[in-house]
Amino acid sequence: MGVILATAGSAVGLGNVWRFPYMAGENGGAMFIVIYIGCVLLLGIPCMVNEFIIGRHGQANTARAFRKLAGRSPWAAVGYMGVLTGFLITSYYAVVAGWCLQYIWASLVGQLKGDPAFFKTYFEEFSKDPVKPVLWTVVILGLTHFVIANGVRNGIERASKLLMPTLFVLLLIIVVASCMLPGAAQGVEFLLKPDPDAINGDVFLAALGQSFYSMSIAMGCICTYASYFSRTTDLTRSAVQIGVIDTLVAILAGLMIFPAAFSVGISPDSGPSLIFITLPNVFQQAFAEAPLLGYVISLLFFLLLSLAALTSLISLHEVSTAFCHEELSITRKRASVLVTVFTCALGIVCSLSLGAVGQSLMFFGRSLFDWFDFITGQIFLPVVGFLTCIFIGWFVPRTIVRDEFTNWGTLRSRSFPVYVFLVKYVCPLCILFIFLHQFGII
Numbered sequence: 377m378g379v380i381l382a383t384a385g386s387a388v389g390l391g392n393v394w395r396f397p398y399m400a401g402e403n404g405g406a407m408f409i410v411i412y413i414g415c416v417l418l419l420g421i422p423c424m425v426n427e428f429i430i431g432r433h434g435q436a437n438t439a440r441a442f443r444k445l446a447g448r449s450p451w452a453a454v455g456y457m458g459v460l461t462g463f464l465i466t467s468y469y470a471v472v473a474g475w476c477l478q479y480i481w482a483s484l485v486g487q488l489k490g491d492p493a494f495f496k497t498y499f500e501e502f503s504k505d506p507v508k509p510v511l512w513t514v515v516i517l518g519l520t521h522f523v524i525a526n527g528v529r530n531g532i533e534r535a536s537k538l539l540m541p542t543l544f545v546l547l548l549i550i551v552v553a554s555c556m557l558p559g560a561a562q563g564v565e566f567l568l569k570p571d572p573d574a575i576n577g578d579v580f581l582a583a584l585g586q587s588f589y590s591m592s593i594a595m596g597c598i599c600t601y602a603s604y605f606s607r608t609t610d611l612t613r614s615a616v617q618i619g620v621i622d623t624l625v626a627i628l629a630g631l632m633i634f635p636a637a638f639s640v641g642i643s644p645d646s647g648p649s650l651i652f653i654t655l656p657n658v659f660q661q662a663f664a665e666a667p668l669l670g671y672v673i674s675l676l677f678f679l680l681l682s683l684a685a686l687t688s689l690i691s692l693h694e695v696s697t698a699f700c701h702e703e704l705s706i707t708r709k710r711a712s713v714l715v716t717v718f719t720c721a722l723g724i725v726c727s728l729s730l731g732a733v734g735q736s737l738m739f740f741g742r743s744l745f746d747w748f749d750f751i752t753g754q755i756f757l758p759v760v761g762f763l764t765c766i767f768i769g770w771f772v773p774r775t776i777v778r779d780e781f782t783n784w785g786t787l788r789s790r791s792f793p794v795y796v797f798l799v800k801y802v803c804p805l806c807i808l809f810i811f812l813h814q815f816g817i818i
Contacts, residue, residue: 378533379601379609381540382691384621386597388543389688390472390651391590393681396626397633398650401643403582404574405566405634409627411580415587416623419806421615422798423593423761426768428611429780430455431602437698438462438596441603445772454763455599461756462596462695463715467722468748469692470520473685474512474727475652478502479678488656488674499652504731513723516682520689521716524697525709528604532690539687546680547625550632553673557662560635567630581813584806589753591622592688594760596695603698610787611780612795625684632677636662651681693719722748758811762804769800 400408434441442455482488488495502508523535555564592598605611633655637643640661642654656674663670693715700711729737729744737744768777777796782789812818 378529378537379605380614380617380621382532382536383598383601383614384618385536385540385687386601386691387590387592387618387622387688388540388625389592389684390469390681391586391688392622392626393629393684394651396586396590397630399582399586400567400630401634401650403579404571405630406568406570407572407574408579408583409567409630410570411575411583412587412626413623415584415806416591416619418798419584419803420587420591420593420622421612421619422795422803423588423765424591424598424615424618425611425781425795426764426799427593427598428602428605428615429768429772429777430764431599432605432607432609432611433776433780434599435603437603437702438599438695439699440702441599442767445776446767449771451763451767451771454760454767455596457756458594458596458599458760458764459695459699461594461752461760462692463719464722464748464752464756465595466689466692466696466715466719468726468745468752469685470513470517470689470719470723471509471727471730471745473516473682473689474509474514474723475503476678476682476685477512477516478508479652479656480675480682483671483675483678486671489660492653492657495653495657506728506731506733509727509731510724513727514720516686516689517693517716517720517723519686520693521712523690524693524715525712527708528694532694535690536687539683543625543680543683543687546676546683547628547632550673550677550680551628553669554632554636554662557636557639559639563634563636563638564631566638567627567634577818581809581818585810585813588761588807588810589757590626591619592691594757594764595692597691600695600698601691608783608786610783612787612791633658754811754814758807758814762807762811765799765803765807769796769804 430441430445431438434444436444438458439452439455442458443452446452479488488498490498523531525531554560633650636658637654640658642658655677659670659674659677663673693712696715696719697708697712700706700714701708704711706714725737726745726748739747742750778789778792779785781792781795809818
């Protein structure tokens, strides 16, 4: 249970609760979800098993685990690239997670009231403030540090067993409240009734990309957590269970957002602004006849977002902490302090790049925050994922892969040929499509 919840906590984050609903809204709702589930099976689960195999075989941080399998070949660099990706994402992801904490506070003290223009102005002024976002970034990283510093079993596992069930309970409460609103049935239908006419190449590629990013592939998280797995952990079953949890949370997030949006006539394709600008307005309008319930739902929603962000931050932080602990031969607590200090510093700079000092931190028309997002999301993640598939499918000895996949012959291996085929041919091709689509080539 600890293995499943901790690794699911790694996969479940803002990508599920924020990115998935607006991606579904922009790409036809139910049809996007059907294609997304297929992509999770074809891409997400095999790629997760790849990292499970590398991590458990190496029994070490992501860089060292790759090094053990790669020897002196250049493939070892893929592990270091994964660690760097996780470290950079931690820094700017903490900024967004900090925004969620601000919105908890704003909901608590009743600041989120006004017309749509007010919510837009509120977010823009807050995100550009030189103090508040920085403060919340440090707070969320401090909470993450507290969990990581207490170790794997007493910190990560214990926190996951508390945070993940809490996240599910909050989700279900808001879903029920949202689906009971007048006109909510239209939102449920949009999300769950497939429309074949909505299928096109863009929808397929969007679903493919979301399945890859949603499951925390290529960030070093899955590989690092797998190093703590026992030799009896069924890697395929664990990947399937985590994929189911990840997808279930994403669909519940849609059921939380779209019924409320449709009930007040808000377009489901509001894009990235959905979470901080559109939704506060949706909750205010949807629960206008029951202001107290609207207040509670808004508060619970941003608490849910913060928990989802925190579980992902814990796993991202652990990637760098495990690396520093083992490669620098320092204690785990010192390693966690080192990572927290450096991610805080980078997070602060990323936050400031969006505000008053943004002009001095702009490079080629992008803020430092946007560069971190672009480099990690559109370059590092697909490249590391692609190379990991090639590494497992074509370089690592088949006997090692088979032994890890079947727990040294104690599990049935009927699905092994299917897994190998997907990893050698299907997954690299899918990731290549994602990469080319991001740059508008296809």
